[in-house]
Amino acid sequence: MSKKKWIQDVVKGSKGAWSLHTMLNVPEDSRIPTTLLKAIIKADIGKTIKNPCKAGKARIKVTKKLKQKALFAHNVRK
Numbered sequence: 522m523s524k525k526k527w528i529q530d531v532v533k534g535s536k537g538a539w540s541l542h543t544m545l546n547v548p549e550d551s552r553i554p555t556t557l558l559k560a561i562i563k564a565d566i567g568k569t570i571k572n573p574c575k576a577g578k579a580r581i582k583v584t585k586k587l588k589q590k591a592l593f594a595h596n597v598r599k
Contacts (some may be wrong), residue, residue: 541590545577553577553594561591
């Protein structure tokens with residue numbers, strides 16, 4: 522088994538139309554605020570939440586895919 526850091530390749534490969542930055546309308550060069558990730562994780566699927574930060578959209582509809590991506594981003598955050 523190689524000791525290659527495979528998770529970095531997974532995170533790099535998540536750019537495109539379905540990236541979390543694109544879904545939240547946060548610029549790619551800035552970090553997504555932790556309070557926003559926690560608000561998405563706590564919300565129920567199908568609900569619309571108000572963004573607790575100034576970065577990104579003001580209102581966000583929580584989908585299953587968005588919740589999965591937010592949970593992953595929160596878990597791999599340094």
